[in-house]
Structures are given as C-alpha cells and as structure tokens.
Amino acid sequence: MATPRTITLSVNGTTHQVTVEPRTTLVDLLRGDLGLTGTHVGCEHGVCGACTILWNGKAVRSCIMLAVQADGSEVTTVESMAQDGELHPIQQAFMEAHGLQCGFCTPGFLMSISELLTRSPDPTDEEIKDTLGGQICRCTGYQSIFTAVRLAIKKLADARAAGGSA
Amino acid sequence: MKPPPFEYTAPTSIPEVVALLQEHDFEAKILAGGQSLMPLLNMRLARPSILIDVARIPDLDYIRATDGSIAIGAMTRQRSVELADTVRTSHPLLYATTMHIAHPQNRNQGTLGGSIAHADPAAEYPALALLLDAEMRAVGPDGERTITATDFFITYLTTSLEAAEVLTEVRLPLLPPRTGWSIQELTRRHGDYALAGVMATITLDGGGQCTEARLVLFGVGATPIRASNAEQMLIGTKPGQTEFVAAAAKASGDLDEPLSDVHASAEYRRDLARVLTRRALAEATANAAGAA
Known part of the structure; x- marks a missing residue:
C-alpha cells in the first residue's frame, strides 16, 4: 500500500480533513468516506458525466480526478442544491419539464448546468448544447433536458428580478 | 475499475x-x-x-501573445485557452481546435501541455502543433531546450522528451496574412476522439495563387502526419476542385497502413482521410480568399 496522505478540502461549505490513499478518486472519497452518495459513478473513465461535480466552481469529472488533487479546493456536489426541502430552481425545472426519468445521470447534468448558468446566465443554444453534450442520458432524450435548461434560465432570472438569493 | x-x-x-x-x-x-x-x-x-x-507549480498557467506567436504555459487548462479573448481574436484556429477537444467538463481539467506530452495520435493539439511548427520548451537535468514539433512526436504516445525532462511551454505561431484554415473530423459522437481528422492552412497571394499550404492528418497513424507531398502539389497553383482532389488522393495514398481497430478499418480510415483532406483544402482556400 502506498503512503496515505492527509488532505483538507471544503465540500458544500464544510471543511473536511481526511486521510486517503493517493489512488482514491474524488468520487470515491465523496461517496465512500463522506457519505455523499448524490454524486453517481458511471463509466469511471470520464466519458458519461454522471460523476460531474464542481471543483472551485468548474464542472469536472470526479471519477478521473484524484482526491489528493482536490487538496485545498472547494468542491460542490448535488447535495448543495436543495435548501431546507426546497428544490433549487434548476432541479424544479428538471421536474416540471421532465428532464429526467431514471435519474441516474441527473446529478451530473445539474452540476454541469449549474456551472453554465453561473458563468453565462443567458446562454446561447450552442452553449447549452456544448454543456449537455458532455453528459450522457440514456432514457429521457436530450430535448426535454434542453427544455428544462431554458425553463431554469427563466426561473433564475425571475428569482433575480424578485431579489431572491437563487 | x-x-x-x-x-x-x-x-x-x-x-x-x-x-x-x-x-x-x-x-x-x-x-x-x-x-x-x-x-x-x-x-x-x-x-x-x-x-x-505538476498542478501546484506556479507560473505554468499563462497565455501570452508574443511576437508572431502565442506562448502557453504547459499547465494552462484547455478551458482557459477556450475562454481567453486573446486566443479568439488573434488565433481563431487555436480556438476552433480547442472546441473540438472532448467536452467543457474535460477541458476544465485537461491541459494544453498534457495533451501535447501525451501525444495521442488522434488528439487535436498535437496535430495543431505539427501543422504550425510549434515549439515545445522542456526543462531537464541539462537545463532548458526547445524542440520543434517535427522532432517532437516520435510514435504512438511517445515524444522526444527525455525521461527526466518536463514540458513547460508551447509556442504556437500565428497564421500569416491571407491565410485560411480548416479542421475536418469524423467522430462517432461530438467530443469523441476522431476516427480521422485533417487540419489545413492555405496562404494565397494577391492574385489567388497558393504560396504556402500546410496539411496534417491525424488519427490515421502513430503520430499526426504532415502531408508534405500533397502540400507541394498546391503551391504555385490557383487551387480549385481539381487540385483539391489530386492533393487529397496524394495525402491519403502516401499514408502507411492507417490504424485499424474496432471503430474503423485501415481502408475506411484511408478513404476518410482522402475525403476530409479534400474538404479541408476547399474550406481553407475559400477562407484564405476572404482573409485579410
């Protein structure tokens, strides 16, 4: 066994200090060590996008990132979205627009879209497609997910106009 | 796994x-x-x-416009290249190349230097480096040296970097005036590695005659491949459909046995290389005619 390393990282605003083997992937740390099983593991080689999380605000694959690479970083997972039982506007839009069926891929989609709409609150169709193209969904069909993104953009704009925090 | x-x-x-x-x-x-x-x-x-x-090393993440080229630190994320204004305005081919790499979620992590040092023959940045005669800066036990792209890519996943050398910077020359470019790829899904790909630049003089042609085929051999014979056929001509067809036949015919795998046979890849080359030359020439 290789020399374990102690790392410190913030996950959804909570600071964790954990000792891990260098080969531990970030997704295994999140799910196994921290019990945050909202992030799903799919292909484990960076293609399907189910494990997408935000790393210092940027959407990345947590299955092809080592936990040690996240030392000193801020990680955000799908568990950060709903607050006090209230769905996040992006989640609400997914529900209303049928952006999911089985839901396995959904956490990854939500995190990728969350990055997109933070960086670019009024994205072009091309920007949305470029983002969704990095996530694989095998049951819904992408059109309803695209519709959910457009609905989420509207919800977030309405919340901003109303002076909300979302 | x-x-x-x-x-x-x-x-x-x-x-x-x-x-x-x-x-x-x-x-x-x-x-x-x-x-x-x-x-x-x-x-x-x-x-x-x-x-x-190497992500904790400061000063390996930068994009600098220098005289006639863009110098990029080896740890610069592909996403930073994509989002940099200086890249979009001064090097649209570099921007377009970056947008062909995987997905935003991969480009947020993936680096320009990593892609070039990894030297996957189907990857875009190694092909671009060869197309533009990029210079790779590497540091080793004997200090720093500069390696040109022609000498850099040796074979599949293998570069001329020594065991104790690390890539620190890549310099990508800007395109000359009156130069058009094109990237053509066939992928099974958007963002996948190309089954075959072609990058081309065409430079025309005021009279529409080709003064320089650059052509790189990728995903069809052990490294990206410069199609020099096909380039020579275009120089001095006023390139049109006849020249594109002939040069494309030459470029694909000159390939050694292309890769053959579960995704595509060697024969299919060779034919794809021919078709994509013809399209790339046509588009690059059309763009050159419109380029200032």
Whole structure:
C-alpha cells in the first residue's frame, strides 16, 4: 500500500480533513468516506458525466480526478442544491419539464448546468448544447433536458428580478 | 475499475520535478490535468509507481501573445485557452481546435501541455502543433531546450522528451496574412476522439495563387502526419476542385497502413482521410480568399 496522505478540502461549505490513499478518486472519497452518495459513478473513465461535480466552481469529472488533487479546493456536489426541502430552481425545472426519468445521470447534468448558468446566465443554444453534450442520458432524450435548461434560465432570472438569493 | 497503488507527490518547482524524474526514471508519470492518464490508471493500462502532480507549480498557467506567436504555459487548462479573448481574436484556429477537444467538463481539467506530452495520435493539439511548427520548451537535468514539433512526436504516445525532462511551454505561431484554415473530423459522437481528422492552412497571394499550404492528418497513424507531398502539389497553383482532389488522393495514398481497430478499418480510415483532406483544402482556400 502506498503512503496515505492527509488532505483538507471544503465540500458544500464544510471543511473536511481526511486521510486517503493517493489512488482514491474524488468520487470515491465523496461517496465512500463522506457519505455523499448524490454524486453517481458511471463509466469511471470520464466519458458519461454522471460523476460531474464542481471543483472551485468548474464542472469536472470526479471519477478521473484524484482526491489528493482536490487538496485545498472547494468542491460542490448535488447535495448543495436543495435548501431546507426546497428544490433549487434548476432541479424544479428538471421536474416540471421532465428532464429526467431514471435519474441516474441527473446529478451530473445539474452540476454541469449549474456551472453554465453561473458563468453565462443567458446562454446561447450552442452553449447549452456544448454543456449537455458532455453528459450522457440514456432514457429521457436530450430535448426535454434542453427544455428544462431554458425553463431554469427563466426561473433564475425571475428569482433575480424578485431579489431572491437563487 | 480502480487505479493500482502508486505514490503521489506534488512538487512546487520545476527543478524538483526534474530531480524526481531522475530519481524514478520511467517508473514516474507526470500528472497534469489527468484527462488521459486517469482513465488509463482506472483501467490499469498504466502502472506507474509514482505520480508527480505538476498542478501546484506556479507560473505554468499563462497565455501570452508574443511576437508572431502565442506562448502557453504547459499547465494552462484547455478551458482557459477556450475562454481567453486573446486566443479568439488573434488565433481563431487555436480556438476552433480547442472546441473540438472532448467536452467543457474535460477541458476544465485537461491541459494544453498534457495533451501535447501525451501525444495521442488522434488528439487535436498535437496535430495543431505539427501543422504550425510549434515549439515545445522542456526543462531537464541539462537545463532548458526547445524542440520543434517535427522532432517532437516520435510514435504512438511517445515524444522526444527525455525521461527526466518536463514540458513547460508551447509556442504556437500565428497564421500569416491571407491565410485560411480548416479542421475536418469524423467522430462517432461530438467530443469523441476522431476516427480521422485533417487540419489545413492555405496562404494565397494577391492574385489567388497558393504560396504556402500546410496539411496534417491525424488519427490515421502513430503520430499526426504532415502531408508534405500533397502540400507541394498546391503551391504555385490557383487551387480549385481539381487540385483539391489530386492533393487529397496524394495525402491519403502516401499514408502507411492507417490504424485499424474496432471503430474503423485501415481502408475506411484511408478513404476518410482522402475525403476530409479534400474538404479541408476547399474550406481553407475559400477562407484564405476572404482573409485579410
């Protein structure tokens, strides 16, 4: 066994200090060590996008990132979205627009879209497609997910106009 | 799918990296953004005894417009290249190339230097480096040296970097005036590695005659391949459909046995190379006619 390393990282605003083997992937740390099983593991080689999380605000694959690479970083997972039982506007839009069926891929989609709409609150169709193209969904069909993104953009704009925090 | 055990170290200076590489030789692997290395580790196709994470080294993440080229630090994320205004305005071919790489979620992690040092023959940045005669700066035990792209890509996943050398910067020349470019790829899904790809630039003089042609085929051999004979056929002509067809036949005919795998046979890849070359030359020429 290789020399374990102690790392410190913030996950959804909570600071964790954990000792891990260098080969531990970030997704295994999140799910196994921290019990945050909202992030799903799919292909484990960076293609399907189910494990997408935000790393210092940027959407990345947590299955092809080592936990040690996240030392000193801020990680955000799908568990950060709903607050006090209230769905996040992006989640609400997914529900209303049928952006999911089985839901396995959904956490990854939500995190990728969350990055997109933070960086670019009024994205072009091309920007949305470029983002969704990095996530694989095998049951819904992408059109309803695209519709959910457009609905989420509207919800977030309405919340901003109303002076909300979302 | 879990990686085999390895040691991990995250040095904070280039001399430390070189010392570690000298100590561990080919047992060590440099970890940049990990978008190619981590899948190899997860699938246990690579078993390094130690990973040297170069992400904590300051000053390897920059995009600088210099005289006639753009200098990019090896750890610059592909996403930073994509989002940099200076890239979009001064080097649209570099921007377009970047947008062909995987997905935003991979480009957020993946680095320009990592892609070039990994030297996947189907990857876009190595092809672009060869197309533009890019210069790679590397630091090793004997100090710094500059390697031109022609001397850099040796074979599949193999470069001329020595065991104790680390890539620090890539310089990509800007295109000359009156130059058009084109990238043509066939992928099974958007963002996948190309089954075959072609990059071309065409430079025309005021009278529409071709003064320079550059043509690189990728995904069809052990490295990206410069199609020099086909380039020569275009120079001095006023290139049109006849020249494109002839040059494309030459470029694809000159290929040694192209890769053959589950995705495409060698024969299919050779034919694809021909078709994509013809399209690339036509588009680059049309763009050159419109370029200032």
